[in-house]
Amino acid sequence: MQIKNNWTLNEIQEIYYRPLLDLIFDAATIHRENKAYSEVQISSLISIKTGGCKEDCAYCPQAARYNTDIEVEPLMTVEKVKARAAVAKANGASRLCMGAAWREVRDNKDFERVLEMVTEVNEMGLEVCCTLGMLTYEQAERLKEAGCFAYNHNIDTSSDNYQNIITTRTFDDRINTLNNVRKAKLSVCCGGIVGLGETDDDRIKMLHTLSTMETHPDSVPINRLVPIKGTPLEDNASVPINEILRMIATARIIMPKSVVRLSAGRNEMNIAEQALCFMAGANSIFAGEKLLTTPNPDFDTDMQMFTMLGLTPRKPFKETASTNQPVEITA
Ligand code: SAM
Ligand code: DTB
Ligand code: SF4
Secondary structure, rough: OOOOOOOHHHHHHHHHHOOHHHHHHHHHHHHHOOOOOEEEEEEEEEEEOOOOOOOOOOOOOOOOOOOOOOOEOOOOOOOHHHHHHHHHHHHHOOEEEEEEOOOOOOOOHHHHHHHHHHHHHHHOOOOEEEEOOEEEEEHHHHHHHHHEEEEEEEOOOOOHHHHHHOOOEEEEEHHHHHHHHHHHHEEEEOOOOOOOOHHHHHHHHHHHHHOOOOOOOEEEEEEOOOOOOHHHHHHHOOEEEEEEEEHHHHHHHHHHEEEEEEEEOOOHOOOHHHHHHHOOOOOOOEEOOOOOEEEEHHHHHHHHHHHHHOOOOOOOOOHHHHHHHHOOOOO
């Protein structure tokens, strides 16, 4: 299977607008070239520091400037994180993603504590992922040395639409952090959100940015906006499932070796809708009754779905596209 990172917008457009069932069939065909096509990665999220963030991301329940219902909580203790990680592992998770409502990482006591959490959770045999905001190269290296496996930093939307959603940092700031993460040889987890009020063109442009990166992100989360009361996007309509499927299938076709994660928004999807997402190439989910601050299906519900659909949880530390394999780039 050839990996190509010189996609043009026209090529991606042609794929994105195929008749839906053709698009899903084409994505499923590519997905089935991967012999582990029925394995789904289970990642569990912990909000290690909740709320009070000074950024203005229009979708986010944790931005201090919006009047949302969440309770601000300080950085968790290492012990508490370990206890949560043990529960996630016992429930079949192979990856634990620790999220902090920070604009960026600062070189202070809190970062030292996060490094300790990373080391402890890694020693439990889980792939550790962090999402802590912007990072310098040195901080990315320190995370890697502590045992961090992956770093999540989403571009969220197209570069054109970005300033309609976030004004307190730029699209280039995001790309810069992603470059630091890649350079430190952390596995790159980068995707976005649908439902922000973006156009199809914005979605195609976002997929173009992801699929023309130096190496494709190892994992690509596709989040359906969870509208949050008190945020500027509280009244946004839910994105219909056919549009989610279009995003997942297109991502699967243009980034064939990346893990495509059906992320926020699953709580509002039935099993048939999720089954179509897996058919279209999604091969990862966030599991556990909470995402960071919003509800998500619990482990048992997901396990019943896996059994019904013949899916199996993927083991930790499997090789991923750009960290462990050379990427063939076609001219
Ligand atoms: N503060 C860090 C940052 O912004 O990178 C890490 C945590 S942040 C909550 C991680 C990602 O969650 C965001 O980039 C966004 O894609 C997603 N997210 C946040 N709120 C969401 C919502 N209401 N619906 C869907 N996705 C959301
Ligand atoms: C990602 O792309 N989605 C996750 C994770 N990366 C950090 C977060 C979704 C958050 C949804 C809103 C909430 O629960 O606060
Ligand atoms: Fe939310 Fe992260 Fe934006 Fe802060 S930086 S408002 S936590 S998405």
